[in-house]
Ligand code: 4AD
């Protein structure tokens with residue numbers, strides 16, 4: 001039976017016979033034997049196979065070039081080479097698929113930009129293999145975190161008719177031809193429909209029935225921002241808790257990030273080692289810091305004062321009532337507090353209708369968690385549970401309660417204080433790996449002008 005290289009390297013006893021199916025990373029020949037460096041993506045490490053002249057299949061060795069796929073049968077023996085426990089003494093080799101000289105991953109040291117143009121091949125490189133293994137493990141860790149705490153996983157719809165964030169950055173879903181605005185009532189769903197920007201509103205309905213829920217799925221934003229932290233399609237994790245206020249919401253968000261950092265350190269050590277060597281020397285120290293130290297919490301008003309008194313000239317001026325820009329967020333978390341920072345109680349003008357109005361009548365119970373290198377990873381809030389006030393908020397944001405009748409109903413029947421947040425999975429991955437561009441933690445990134453693959 002085939003054994004994955006990860007299992008071989010973790011392996012047990014010498015002389016054990018194994019069959020490895022993998023891709024050739026490099027081959028080195030001498031007179032009497034050849035070395036094949038094999039990788040099957042199950043882990044970062046390669047398995048070295050030693051193929052003696054005369055081994056069955058040896059005549060195919062010249063075609064076993066970088067990128068070719070092969071089967072190697074053999075016995076594990078302790079490796080004399082440093083840094084590897086076992087090597088494979090081949091008893092039979094077989095070529096499965098050729099890779100000719102045009103194979104683009106022959107040489108090391110390609111730029112991230114170039115590798116995006118070959119996104120179908122880049123997972124075969126050490127770095128991207130590591131990124132996507134970590135992505136997989138962290139997806140599992142997300143479910144484990146919530147399931148262990150009795151949160152119920154809810155699949156909220158991908159196609160929706162309601163705009164959660166009210167920012168008008170939605171992709172339209174239509175089967176109409178020609179002028180799609182002419183008769184929207186004749187469209188497939190009988191009304192205008194979009195790809196969801198957030199599962200929150202539907203998530204709230206389930207929290208108001210099952211108490212603690214979370215969503216984890218694809219989310220879409222049609223904003224035309226070509227930055228290193230925006231994608232048109234990304235995955236969001238959205239917990240929502242009934243009988244919960246802003247404090248409880250901040251507690252959960254911070255605990256979640258700490259837990260993910262701890263999980264990565266414990267379960268992705270080999271791959272993190274690669275990132276800290278080649279991408280971000282400070283990675284391990286940063287993750288340790290996140291696990292061990294409490295996050296800073298600061299009200300928006302105070303954060304604005306800190307920014308104003310910083311003596312910094314920012315590209316975007318700092319003014320009460322304006323959104324914090326990425327440069328402001330990063331100043332707070334990287335330079336001022338030197339710690340992940342939770343900013344809360346934002347002015348109502350710059351936040352969506354569903355956030356709860358504070359007693360000051362000016363701010364709402366919003367919270368954003370900012371982390372070094374990225375800025376915002378979490379955006380959340382305690383929700384407005386009071387029917388009258390929710391209707392007021394909708395008026396203030398020029399929304400028609402009729403369009404949100406089912407959402408408003410939650411405030412009519414057994415309304416409860418409740419709170420939740422959204423965490424961008426890719427931004428979390430950037431934080432945990434040190435990979436500086438969101439395009440490089442998504443298998444096939446969707447950004448303005450890019451939908452190849
Ligand atoms: O702050 P946002 O817009 O909040 C919401 O959508 C709320 N409805 C969430 C909730 O309370 N349930 O988005 C939440 C997070 C951001 O903090 C960011 O991490 C990520 O989603 N995000 C993006 N990630 C990648 N590309 C984009 N274009 C993103 N927009 C938001």
Ligand code: MG
Pocket residue numbers: 368376378379
């Ligand atoms: Mg936000």
